[in-house]
Amino acid sequence: MSNPLISSGYKPIVLVNMTQPKRRSHWAWGWEHKMPSIEERHRLAELLEGVLGIKAGEVEEAVPIQAVELPGTELKATWLDTTNDARIRHTYGRSWPDLMRGFLGDFGPAPLAVATPSSTEELEKVYDWAQDSGVKVQIYGGGTSVVGGVECDPEYPTISLDTSNLSGVLEIDKTSRGALIAAGAFGPDIEDALRPHGLTLRHFPQSFEFSTLGGWIATxxxxxxxxxxxxIEDFVQWMEVVAPCGAVRTGEYPASGAGPDMNRVFAGSEGTMGLITKAWMRLQERPRYKAQASVKFAAWNDAIAALRAIAQSGLNPANARLLDSREALMNQVSFDGSNILVLGFESADRPLAAQMERALEIARDHHGQCDGAVYIDTNGPGAKESERWKSAFLDGPYMQSALLTMGVFADTFETAVTWSGFERLHNAVIANMKDVLKRTCGRGFLTCRITHIYPDGLAPYYTWVAPMPTRDRSAIEVWKTIKDEAMKTLRTNGGTITHHHAVGRIHRDAWHQEAGPHSIAALDAMKSSFDPKHILNPGVLL
Amino acid sequence: MSNPLISSGYKPIVLVNMTQPKRRSHWAWGWEHKMPSIEERHRLAELLEGVLGIKAGEVEEAVPIQAVELPGTELKATWLDTTNDARIRHTYGRSWPDLMRGFLGDFGPAPLAVATPSSTEELEKVYDWAQDSGVKVQIYGGGTSVVGGVECDPEYPTISLDTSNLSGVLEIDKTSRGALIAAGAFGPDIEDALRPHGLTLRHFPQSFEFSTLGGWIATxxxxxxxxxxxxIEDFVQWMEVVAPCGAVRTGEYPASGAGPDMNRVFAGSEGTMGLITKAWMRLQERPRYKAQASVKFAAWNDAIAALRAIAQSGLNPANARLLDSREALMNQVSFDGSNILVLGFESADRPLAAQMERALEIARDHHGQCDGAVYIDTNGPGAKESERWKSAFLDGPYMQSALLTMGVFADTFETAVTWSGFERLHNAVIANMKDVLKRTCGRGFLTCRITHIYPDGLAPYYTWVAPMPTRDRSAIEVWKTIKDEAMKTLRTNGGTITHHHAVGRIHRDAWHQEAGPHSIAALDAMKSSFDPKHILNPGVLL
Structure with a gap:
């Protein structure tokens, strides 16, 4: 466990200052107290210049929440929160334009008010009121959308519907290994409730701390x-969706062949059909045995070939994260230009040497270099160490907010593509991003990691960093130019518009091209059935 | 490989008479020449009486196809087949009432004609013609539906749309391990085309020989x-659906998080939204290593507990088929009242001793008895032997047709239920089926096997055999009484109406209860978008 690369995958830069109170930032990612300090940001700037050759500007601070001015609201009801604080905190998700507008103190699209129902009955009252009064309802889970999924449409008077009072792990069944979980429950609350039972949902999106079960399923x-x-939808056994037309409960079955699977209709519907209020989730025993290794590849193509062979072997590693040489450099895990594959296996049932050794054999067949694997029995010593990847992984997005305060763009986009189609797509992304970053920012840095693998393809995840040409609102237009180029490149080279960042408003037009007009019309028809007055999430997805 | 139980799971009774020409029966399951001969049926009758205590009647033969009388048809077009032969052969699926009506020579619901388009263009012409002329279109794939999924609704003038000219494996990609397959391709044709490439779809429903890819996905x-x-939908990467409103092609991605997954909307839509014309299917390398074992359990509850532990272990056996003592007796694999678990593992990549030994350890922890496993390298000798289960499994349904000719009911129903809910459901099935069989037939025999296992539940498969009180059309009413009891028992005891037999017309009302009115209304709305004049499959599913 002495190799930090193996144990964490990433070296954390963020230091936690625990003397400040725990409170979400009104504009930046995550907790206020975890935003890197001025000194840390200076250190980050040095690193950025030394490693990526990108010069940061002076640190500027965001407009404080007290100085934010909002348009007025006429709405009044005891169950509606119309305070500026609530409205500001429900205005944006955490896409780059959200961060920038928040940083500048522009909260123009704020909801007129915030409703936080505590029961299905209260939720249905909100629907009735909205239908009667011509107000739209924008659903807000954890507010971590990076695709404009929680912002109100300025065309309509809109309230934000916050799900945080629909919370908790309501029921646990150890025999069938499942739990009924309310949709507003946040990631850590879910794991905290399951841990004493030896169970885990084992779903860790990067937004884990700040996002909710309902948001996960809806997106x-x-x-x-x-x-x-x-x-996440692979873990849903059944769910309850409260739509404006009424409540729907899908079937409580481990599997079924009866009709279209309505769980798969609501998963990805992004709040347009109704609010997912609770779901029965498939759980796992907490893994006891873990095996971890990292493999170096001098050639990217060898690494991809090894990854494909592992994906098609049926070994099913828990982790098979490939960092290209620039990603490895940026994350300070390799400085010699090699690509790094982080491999992991986990089981609650048995030790994992056979699988890991076979995976490493495959990697070596493709010229991978590995010193060997680390095997962990979490009932033994060293167990804590093996969880270090998690905090480093979850803290990644703080960097984006910190860089914004120094006049540096940092953003990501991701996709999934077949193995056959990957090379063409990857080359197009590199060429087009290099070109657009040069055109808009003078220069930029692009890295790639492969986050998920399938027998038929893979999910590449790209990060780009570039100096902002201006540090005002016009930077959002520059960002849009870059984002449009990225979306167009994915669309025209065989990639889906998103493997796991959802559609929202930012990906909507591209997704409509992907799905085609007949499917969109059919989903519109379905929406009209569930939400006849179209009060929910106008402009999101559909 | 000397143990027939291990190598086959079932002892075949059907003998193949290869001197007759290969031709589908117009009423019974499968090939005409594979219907057991009179002598074989006599032997079957002895077995039935000796083992199950059910006395068969004299063998009667079906009304020959030449003697069948059909209502007239006014339809005429060069591309429409209005011959009696074509109309008779497209009248029914293979549910028990279908078999019985066919046996009696009653083909009243025959389509007015049969269209067999060879291209998307021809298919669209059929749609246009049907929309203009007020004729409904009933889709017919392989005609193996056991739920009334291919029969025409007598309320409307209807033609049958046969997909067999939309056939073939159109394209193979070894890198991404996939193939584009036309929807009318039958199981054996698909495997024959993939075998030379070392690939397999590895999907073997019991109807494998006589059913089509499009039918599999639609149901x-x-x-x-x-x-x-x-x-099957787990293996679909993308598909083309030609709907009356136009053609839809889903996205060519290994995975996506963009919007509701339209593949999962079309899978299970049973031809109500459009015709699936082709699909890109995920393939696997042909397994080289196999491990097989059979475990005896004196107590059913121990067997179920072992099965659950294996299902939740992450070992993922290819086969984990549990036969209760009556099923084991009926299949002549055990005569001492024990329950038999047939376990199998398969891999193209590596030998399987570790997994099999761990599974057997779990089985022994639950008082299972096993002499050990058989390990096969299919590159070595004995490879043919290991495929024997397949022909025995696929030949099972011939028994049902043979028993019908001897005045004996034999039918199956299946479901899926959580581990926690299984005991209640299983006990209810046993009690209610015993009661209804006694009430309607004087006596009956019920067996159970578990066919599929999941971490959160299992799929039990029930077979019932009983003497028919009459051998005329009224037997269908008796069958309906029994079927209704089975459906009600599943519905009220936590089971889905079907794990893999689809909805069709027979399960439709029960499925509507399962899905609830809001979801059915939403699917109706979607259908109206894809099929605005409601020409496709009236009465099926929706």
Whole structure:
């Protein structure tokens, strides 16, 4: 366990200052107290210049929440929160334009008020009121959307519907290994409730701390693990959806062949059909045995070939994260230009040497270099160490907010593509992003990691960093130019518009091209059935 | 490989008479020449009386196809087949009432004609013609539906749309391990085309020989293997659906998080939204290593506990088929009242001793008795032997037709239920079926096998055999009474109406209860979008 690369995958830069109170930032990612300090940001700037050759600007601070001015609201009801604080905190998700507008103190699209129902009955009253009064309802789970999924449409008077009072793990069944969980429950609350029972949902999106079960299902969230059940909907046994037309409960079955699977209709519907209020989730025993290794590849193509062979072997590693040489450099895990494959296996049932050794054999067949694997029995010593990847992984997004305060863009986009189609797509992304970053920012840095693998393809995840040409609102237009180029490149080179970041408003037009007009019309028809007055999430997805 | 139980699971009774020409029966299951001969049926009758205590009647033969009288048809077009032969052969699926009506020569619901388009263009012409002329279109794939999924609704003038000219494996990609397959391709044709490439779709429903890829996807067919990707839709990467409103092509991605997954909307739509014309299917390398074992359990509850532990272990056996003592007796694999678990593992990548030994350890922990496993390298000798289960499994349904000719009911129903809910459901099935069989037939025999296992539940498969009180049309009413009791028992005891037999017309009302009125209304709305004049499959599913 002495190799930090193996144990964590990433070296954390963020230091936690625990003397400040725990409170979400009104504009940036996550907790206020975890935003890197001025000194840390200076250190980050040095690193950025030394490693990526990108020069940061002076640190500027965001407009404080007290100085934010909002348009007025006429709405009044005892169950509606119309305070500026509530309205500001429900205005945005955490896409780059959200961060920038928040940083600048622009909260123009704020909801007129915030409703936080505590029961299905209260939720239905909100629907009735909205239908009667011509107000739209924008659902807000954890507010971590990076695709404009929680912002109100300025065309309509709109309230924000916060799900945080629909919370808790309501029931646990150890025999069938499942739990009924309310949709507003946040990731850590879910795991805390399951841990004493030796169970885990084992779904770790990067937004884990700040996002909710309902948000995960509504947006088809992707977890940290690389193979098999990669998306949250794979773990849904049944769910309750409260739509404006009434409540729907899907079937309580481990599997069924009866009709279209309505769980798969609601998963990915992004709040347009109704609010997912609770779901019965498939759980796992907490893994006891873990095996971890990292493999170096001098050639990217060898690494991809090894990854494909592992994906098609049926070994199903929990982790098979490939960092290209630039990603490895940026994360300070390799400085010699090699690509790094982080491999992991986990089981609650048995030790994992056979699988890991076979995976490493495959990797070596493709010229991978590995010193050997680490095997962990979490009932033994060293167990804590093996969880270090998690905090480093979850803290990644703080960097984006910190860089914004220094005049540096940092953003990501991701996709999934077949193995056959990958090379063309990857080359197009590199060429087009290099070109657009040069055109808009003078220069930029692009890295790639492979986050998920399937027998028929893979999910590449790209990060780009570039100096902002201006530090005002016009930077959002620059960001849009870059984002449009990225979306167009994915669309025209065989990639889906998103493997796990959802559609929202930012990906909507591209997704409509992907799905085609007949499917969109059919989903519109379905929406009209569930939400006849179209009060829910106008402009999101559909 | 000397143990027939291990190598086959079932002892075949049907003998193949290869001197007759290969031709589908117009009323019974499968090939005409594979219907057991009179002598074989006499032997079957002895077995039935000796083992189950059920006395068969004299063998009677079906009304020959030449003697069948059909209502007239006014339809005429060069591309429409209005011959009696074509109309008779497209009248029914293979549910018990279908077999009985066919046996009696009653083909009243015959389509007015049969269209067999060879291209999307021809298919669209059929739609246009049907929309203009007020004729309904009933889709016919392989005609093996056991739920009334291919029969025409007598309320409307209807033609049958046969997909067999939309056939063939169109394209193979070894890198991404997939193939584009036309929807009318039958199981054996698919495997024959893939075998030279070392690939397999590895989907073996019991109807494998006589059913089509399009039918499998439209009905969410279940394959033979017990864990992981149990249903055909798990293997669909993308598909083309030609709907009356136009053609839809889903996205060519290994995974996506963008919007509701339209593949999962079309899978299970049973031809109500459009015709699936082709699909890109995920393939596997042909397994080289196999491990097989059979475990005896004196107590049913121990066997179920072992099965649950294996299902939740992450071992994912290819086969984990549990036969209760009556099923084991009926299949002549055990005569001492024990329950038999047939376990199998398969891999293209590596030998399977570790997994099999761990599974057997779990079985022994639950008082299972096993002499050990058989390990096969299919590159070595004995490879043929290991495929023997397949012909025995696929030949099972011939028994049902043979018994019908001797005045004996034999039918099956299946479901899926959580581990926690299984005991209640299983006891209710036993009690209610015993009661209804006694009430309607004087006596009967019920067996259970578990065909598929999941971490959160299992799929039990029930077979019932009983003497028919009459051998005329009224036997269908008796069958309905029994079927209704079975459906009600599943519905009120936590089971889905079908794990893999689809909905069709027979399960439709029960499925509507399962799905609830809001979901049915939403699917109706979607259908109206894809099929605005409601020409496709009236009365099926919706």
């Amino acid at each position: 088809r969230s992707g977890g940290h693990f690389a193979t098999q059940r990669t998306h | 969410r067919s279940g394959g033979h293997f017990a864990t992981q990707r149990t249903h």
